[in-house]
Amino acid sequence: MRDIHTSAIVDAVKKLCMDANLDLEPDMLRAFDRALATERSPAGRQVLQTLKQNAEMARTQRIPYCQDTGFVVCFVELGQDAHVTGGALDAAINEGVRQGYTEGYLRASIVRSPFDRVNTGDNTPAVIHVDVVPGATLKLMLMAKGGGCENRSKYRMLTPAEGTSGVKEWILECVRTAGPDACPPLILGVGVGGTFEKAALLSKKALFRELGSPNPDPVVDALETELLDRANRLGIGPQGYGGDTTAFGIHILTYPCHITSLPVAVTIECHAHRHKEVTL
Amino acid sequence: MSVTTAADGIKEVAPPLSDADVESLKAGDRVRITGVLYTARDAAHGRLLPLIEKGAPLPIDVRGQIIYYTGPSPARPGSIVGSIGPTTASRMDTYVPALLGLGLKGTIGKGYRGQAVKDALRQHKGVYFGAIGGAGAVLSQFVKKLSIVAYEDLGTEAIRRLEVEAFPAIVVNDCHGGDLYQDGMKAYAREDT
Ligand code: SF4
Numbered sequence: 001m002r003d004i005h006t007s008a009i010v011d012a013v014k015k016l017c018m019d020a021n022l023d024l025e026p027d028m029l030r031a032f033d034r035a036l037a038t039e040r041s042p043a044g045r046q047v048l049q050t051l052k053q054n055a056e057m058a059r060t061q062r063i064p065y066c067q068d069t070g071f072v073v074c075f076v077e078l079g080q081d082a083h084v085t086g087g088a089l090d091a092a093i094n095e096g097v098r099q100g101y102t103e104g105y106l107r108a109s110i111v112r113s114p115f116d117r118v119n120t121g122d123n124t125p126a127v128i129h130v131d132v133v134p135g136a137t138l139k140l141m142l143m144a145k146g147g148g149c150e151n152r153s154k155y156r157m158l159t160p161a162e163g164t165s166g167v168k169e170w171i172l173e174c175v176r177t178a179g180p181d182a183c184p185p186l187i188l189g190v191g192v193g194g195t196f197e198k199a200a201l202l203s204k205k206a207l208f209r210e211l212g213s214p215n216p217d218p219v220v221d222a223l224e225t226e227l228l229d230r231a232n233r234l235g236i237g238p239q240g241y242g243g244d245t246t247a248f249g250i251h252i253l254t255y256p257c258h259i260t261s262l263p264v265a266v267t268i269e270c271h272a273h274r275h276k277e278v279t280l
Numbered sequence: 281m282s283v284t285t286a287a288d289g290i291k292e293v294a295p296p297l298s299d300a301d302v303e304s305l306k307a308g309d310r311v312r313i314t315g316v317l318y319t320a321r322d323a324a325h326g327r328l329l330p331l332i333e334k335g336a337p338l339p340i341d342v343r344g345q346i347i348y349y350t351g352p353s354p355a356r357p358g359s360i361v362g363s364i365g366p367t368t369a370s371r372m373d374t375y376v377p378a379l380l381g382l383g384l385k386g387t388i389g390k391g392y393r394g395q396a397v398k399d400a401l402r403q404h405k406g407v408y409f410g411a412i413g414g415a416g417a418v419l420s421q422f423v424k425k426l427s428i429v430a431y432e433d434l435g436t437e438a439i440r441r442l443e444v445e446a447f448p449a450i451v452v453n454d455c456h457g458g459d460l461y462q463d464g465m466k467a468y469a470r471e472d473t
Binding site: 040041043044047050051053054057058061062063064065066067068069105106107108109117119121146148151179180181182183233234235236237239240241242243244270271272 | 308323350351352353354355356359362363364365367368370390391392410412413414415416417418420421434435436450460461463464465466467468469470471
């Protein structure tokens with residue numbers, strides 16, 4: 001057993017929250033450059049240039065990349081030989097969020113109840129998913145998830161008869177309906193298979209793969225490549241002003257499913273793709 | 281005239297706007313806005329609506345004005361505002377016809393508007409501008425002054441009065457039925473999708 005004190009978790013989460021919102025990951029910065037090399041639309045190019053400048057300003061002047069500093073979604077991979085000491089894991093994560101958002105001048109965007117809608121004032125709580133894995137480390141994968149794009153996420157239960165082509169059409173339909181509402185260029189996290197909730201979880205987790213990296217499954221990789229190409233032929237473009245860059249990436253995770261089912265969940269993510277991870 | 285065309289082809293917009301000003305703006309026009317903008321989003325609109333329905337006075341005089349759909353992030357000490365980009369406009373669609381009826385001329389946001397809004401833009405001479413969603417850091421530099429004018433308890437959702445200088449935006453829906461999203465998509469869509 002290896003002890004991991006909650007104070008280390010609080011500090012790590014606090015730092016991840018601030019870094020995520022101020023310092024876009026290099027995979028995103030590379031995506032802007034790749035898109036600028038191919039984008040034909042002048043309005044689209046202008047948007048991409050502005051977003052690059054925005055990332056630079058966020059990093060150097062410590063102004064959040066987007067004013068919606070997101071709902072913290074935290075995937076935890078907890079080694080089964082690690083022992084969290086000093087308190088509860090979820091309380092530590094939420095304390096990290098509280099400190100990160102208040103001390104980092106990040107926006108409080110969470111209401112305590114979907115009905116009375118009173119803001120909690122410190123962006124807590126986070127959405128936390130814990131997986132127990134082999135090993136003695138604790139990995140925190142944190143995303144500051146924007147609301148505008150999340151609101152365009154969708155789920156559909158297809159029939160096995162609809163098959164791969166049905167899945168493709170549904171994913172492209174999600175791109176069309178998200179359109180300018182979700183701040184394109186988009187990134188799609190897609191979960192195919194499992195059950196209702198499993199597909200949704202996979203769709204979130206899929207977003208953590210490095211943008212531009214191949215899917216380890218060659219069949220799924222070919223599917224991603226085809227879908228990305230087709231999404232970028234829709235013409236929606238950066239911010240929906242028309243252009244060739246509607247999506248930066250489509251990441252798919254799959255899971256076995258029941259003989260009756262073909263569940264597909266699509267998490268829509270925007271260009272403010274703020275993700276960070278650390279292993280304790 | 282509160283809308284003029286600068287040497288670089290970009291339209292300079294200075295509220296308050298008249299019907300004629302709004303009529304001169306076409307979908308796809310790039311604009312720079314200088315003057316006052318009011319911020320309001322979901323919660324503030326939720327409080328304005330019952331006042332409008334009762335015919336009670338609003339905390340801001342909307343005649344000729346532009347509402348910016350945004351909830352800024354907190355300002356660091358010594359700065360005017362934090363990050364301040366647009367939020368999704370369609371969530372405010374239900375409030376638009378009534379506000380345009382009171383003389384509001386423009387809104388700034390991102391994303392599709394419903395048919396009822398497009399119809400109301402024609403009927404009341406209004407315009408919907410797009411600002412770059414997610415470019416909140418860049419957009420913050422065009423805000424020169426900020427004060428809270430109503431609903432301070434709503435935090436980021438309070439109504440703020442901004443003084444902006446050369447705030448960049450683009451006309452998405454004009455009062456003639458023009459729609460940048462439709463035109464842009466048509467121009468760049470490629471076969472067999
Ligand atoms: S969709 Fe993303 S970029 Fe757009 S406002 Fe929301 S968080 Fe920001």
